Amino acid sequence: MTPIVSEEYKEKKRQEILQSAHVCFAEKGFEASTVDDIVARSGLSKGAIYNYFKSKDDIYLALMEGQTNNSGNKFAKAIAERKTALDKLNYLIEAYLDNDPNDEANKGHAIVHYEFRLYSTRNLELKEVLTERYKDFFVSLLIGIIKEGQTSGEFNKELDPVTYADIFWAMVNGATLQATILENYQYKLILKEMQNMFLEKLRL
Known part of the structure; x- marks a missing residue:
């Protein structure tokens, strides 16, 4: 059975991704930063990030x-x-x-x-x-x-x-x-x- 994930949990993860991305963009620049950089910074998988954002x-x-x-x-x-x-x-x-x-x-x-x-x-x-x-x-x-x-x-x-x-x-x-x-x-x-x-x- 698939576990139920609360909206609060989803928003928490979404904010973690955004905060990690902001640090990456500020350090390396937007175009130089990659989703892999955000993965490394956030500790989340690439699949998890794509669950929240298309690109x-x-x-x-x-x-x-x-x-x-x-x-x-x-x-x-x-x-x-x-x-x-x-x-x-x-x-x-x-x-x-x-x-x-x-x-x-x-x-x-x-x-x-x-x-x-x-x-x-x-x-x-x-x-x-x-x-x-x-x-x-x-x-x-x-x-x-x-x-x-x-x-x-x-x-x-x-x-x-x-x-x-x-x-x-x-x-x-x-x-x-x-x-x-x-x-x-x-x-x-x-x-x-x-x-x-x-x-x-x-x-x-």
Whole structure:
């Protein structure tokens, strides 16, 4: 008789695989890492890993989904506690200022993130998944804040919220990418100046 495996056990194993994969991706890079590396790190068999995930791509997408959900819950709670759209926007920028890719704890994650994004440009299915994730979470979050600021009179009503949501993330992602690939990049200084310019434009 096949033993009954609880959902709690399955989720525990799934998280073990994801944690092991994250370490492998951070140490070796996404493309250089193999499922065999994840097997060695996790102590699970290759068959066990394929019971939970179809491929290495699938594992990374699950990692990104988990990180997005965690960030979403954190951001939603913090934003709800702030009364003005300006406070909410400043909170988001401060959160990224505190996540400097130059810091050793963040460097591996940032490298893997951009490596996977570049890798996804050669895979239409992956590209579509990441584009939808960007729109559904990141762009929607900013659109909501900007529209709230326009309604309250904090931000210029003539500006297109979608365009400025894209500008915000181009600003954050651009600074993060530069800090990831360049030596001694002044991430916090640059992002702070971008914050000032962005807010000045929103208020005109």
